[in-house]
Amino acid sequence: YLCNNTPKVMYMKNPVNDVNTLYFSEAELRVVKLLASGSSEKEIADRLCISRHTVDNHLRNIRERFGLHKNTEIILLYIAQLNHKPFSLANIKQYGLEVILVLVNICTYTDLKSL
Secondary structure: OOOOOOOOOOEEEOOOOOOEEEOOOHHHHHHHHHHHOOOOHHHHHHHHOOOHHHHHHHHHHHHHHHOOOOHHHHHHHHHHHHOOOOOOHHHHHHHOHHHHHHHOOOOOHHHHHOO
């Protein structure tokens, strides 16, 4: 269990009403951080001293809550949240890699328009 390294709960400003919106519970955030760092679901379970079933439950809950289908989409949501960027699965599907570059702060949307 990550006793000394417990991450803080992630919040992001909701652009519609400017209210902080909770994306992940603390337990989900621990799982997502390890997933984003490249750990498999089994490795996450071992590292957090939880069952693989619990890891799967956290990831399934996130996918259902946000209408996601893949773990890579969960990672993109996490990256968007870290960078205080709006997350739109529809934009990712429509624009592909370009939107991902914006999410990770490699370029801005206006840079993409000039391509």
